[in-house]
Amino acid sequence: MILCAWITAGCGDTVNNDTVRYALEAEPATLDPAKSTALAESNVELALFEGLTRLDENEQPQPAAAERWEVSADGTEYTFHLRSGLVWNDGTPLTAHDFEYAWKRVLNPQTASENAYMMYPLLNGEEYFKQEKTADEVGVKALDDKTLFVKLKAPITYFLNLTAFHCYYPVPKHVVEKDPEIWAANDKIVSNGPFVLTRWIHSNQLQFVKNDKYWDKDKVKLANMLWPISESQSTRVSMVESGQANLTVEPPISEQERLTKAGLYHISPYLGAYYYSFNTAKAPFDNPDVRRAFSLAVDREMLVNNIIKGGKKPAYAWVPPGLINPATGKDFRAEGGDFVEYNPAKARELLAQAGYPDGKNLPPITILYNTNEMNKAVAEVIQSMWKENLNVEAELLNQETKVYLDARNQGNFQIARASWIGDYADPMTFMDVYLDENNDAQYHNPAYNELVLVAQHTNNQAVRMDKMHTAEKILLDDAVVLPIYYTTQPYIVQPYVKGYRWSILGTIDFKEAYVEPENQS
Known part of the structure; x- marks a missing residue:
């Protein structure tokens, strides 16, 4: 039984009152932002990575890895200025070259990314994917370590929203090129977001700690997160009710009335x-x-x-x-x-x-x-x-x-x-x-x-x-x-979990989430 397996695997772990335990609905096939397609993967990646922008509670893009940008009068050219001191969680500097590499990697036909179409607003992006243009002709270029220049084929008013999407995340070139197939398939993944993945027991659980190298670490309240994995709706409900988890999605419709009376059921x-x-x-x-x-x-x-x-x-x-x-x-x-x-x-x-x-x-x-x-x-x-x-x-x-x-x-x-x-x-x-x-x-x-x-x-x-x-x-x-x-998005959550945010795009952001220990049983 998945629940028992999770409890057994996790019984030796230290889980503090500052831990969110989100019961994930599926095993991630990959955590490579260029290749992932499922929502479960996007949720993990949102904890681990961050793009030039990050969506706020109103679904509006806010400065993230980029502290500011300029847009040309015709809306086709963007110049992004990265924050000073950005680093990957292994301490390696994160630069505009990582963004250029990541974006062109998504479009590279050899990557076979199902997300490539999301890069088509870039000048010659679609043509590169179709092997009609070269990578050098794609409209993204690192001018130096802190400056990324982007040329679009036409003005796209929602382009800044796209830069918060997972395929626009940077990836660590120094890691990816060493092992392009499995760099994002284990708990050694190098990332730049609010959390770091420290343990991945496949089909069982994911464990995270706060990323102390993250540029906005002062807003990250959780020291740990532990996410058990189960495809079973009823098992995930049992986890939340027993305290083995405190948040999950899509409880069975048959349980809606009972979970509502228990104060656990919510809809986003x-x-x-x-x-x-x-x-x-x-x-x-x-x-x-x-x-x-x-x-x-x-x-x-x-x-x-x-x-x-x-x-x-x-x-x-x-x-x-x-x-x-x-x-x-x-x-x-x-x-x-x-x-x-x-x-x-x-x-x-x-x-x-x-x-x-x-x-x-x-x-x-x-x-x-x-x-x-x-x-x-x-x-x-x-x-x-x-x-x-x-x-x-x-x-x-x-x-x-x-x-x-x-x-x-x-x-x-x-x-x-x-x-x-x-x-x-x-x-x-x-x-x-x-x-x-x-x-x-x-x-x-x-x-x-x-x-x-x-x-x-x-x-x-x-x-x-x-x-x-x-x-x-x-x-x-x-x-x-x-x-x-x-x-x-129906979900159930224990009332002591606060500060998380569901996006209308289906992802859940734990960057500013926290637990009220005095209310936790």
């Missing part, structure tokens, strides 16, 4: 959407009226209240709430409003208008989803809704995740379950999903593309947000996606 905003994607190139979903009909026939309120739960919110548009329009100070979702609804009568009218009255003459319909109990439950309810509201028989097809993703990428589906979590705190992280070259829905709308590209390439926030609002309306009017719910 999470910038994500769960939806169905239509393949707009496959009949009958090459007809927008059919897509609209199927969307109108889904009762999102019922799904969320009875099946999904967990504080999730029914989705009636694409971009989730929680993103502020800098031009107006208002929430982007709130000012954009809803674009879809539940209206079975209108759904039947549209289906008849498309040539399929009462569902007659429709080709066979299949819902594709990756194997997961919740995905199955949602698909079964939607299958039932389409039968009741449209007289349509839909088949369910579940596939192992790797096969399912390949099917989506190849366009081998009619309707597929999907989810999208924002990479940075700007509506563009959702809007660019359906640009021509990106999307699995085979959606190609020149008007949509033009609006999104204008929003990508202007510094004018009022213009950006207006174009994205218009583009989102086009996307939903075309019924390319069938939004179902906006995600949240």
Whole structure:
């Protein structure tokens, strides 16, 4: 049993009152910022590393490794000035050359980084990844040990947000080049953030201590952290309730009421959407009226209240709430409003208008989803809704995740379950999903593309947000996606753990976390 194994492994360790014990939901596959993709890995890396900026409680980038920067008038050139005295936790100086090396390493096709696309805003970044340009032509250059010059291919107003993302972290060239495959796969990892990894018992636990060489160490209150690892939701709940851990994510839905009464259950905003994607190139979903009909026939309120739960919110548009329009100070979702609804009568009218009255003459319909109990439950309810509201028989097809993703990428589906979590705190992280070259829905709308590209390439926030609002309306009017719910981050925590911060991007920051010993049992 994982819980017993963790207790056995940890029984000889000294765990003081200043220790946060976060039950991690999965074993990190790697802690290499260039190669990691999972949220569990991002959380560990946020404790160990730090980029030029770090996001604050409002998801805004604040000076971190860079103490200041200048931006050119056209928004395409950034000059970052690093803090004096930055060092890696092994005492080696950390310089602008480490950032240049790290960023180009992400783009190097030999690295095979799944995060390479996040570097495409750099001049010639995409071209280098595609081996059309050289590394020397990429728009990042260390001018000296403390100065990093960045040239973008176009102005990106959220570029400073990107510099807080994990693939933009520096990596220690002097360590990576000695052992590029396993330098980040053990507890000898050299890093520059608030904490240092001191022990990694794979599939069991991670142990951290405060990094006394960190530039902002005075704000780090914890001397230690100890994170047990378990993929089992119930095991992690047991850990928190027994005191073997004091914080974890995603408790079972069945436990929500009991954990709420115990004062442990909380919900944090999470910038994500769960939806169905239509393949707009496959009949009958090459007809927008059919897509609209199927969307109108889904009762999102019922799904969320009875099946999904967990504080999730029914989705009636694409971009989730929680993103502020800098031009107006208002929430982007709130000012954009809803674009879809539940209206079975209108759904039947549209289906008849498309040539399929009462569902007659429709080709066979299949819902594709990756194997997961919740995905199955949602698909079964939607299958039932389409039968009741449209007289349509839909088949369910579940596939192992790797096969399912390949099917989506190849366009081998009619309707597929999907989810999208924002990479940075700007509506563009959702809007660019359906640009021509990106999307699995085979959606190609020149008007949509033009609006999104204008929003990508202007510094004018009022213009950006207006174009994205218009583009989102086009996307939903075309019924390319069938939004179902906006995600949240349910978690449980003992009340004596303070100062941690959940990001709407799903990560948890323990830099300023602390424990109130007098309240700890």
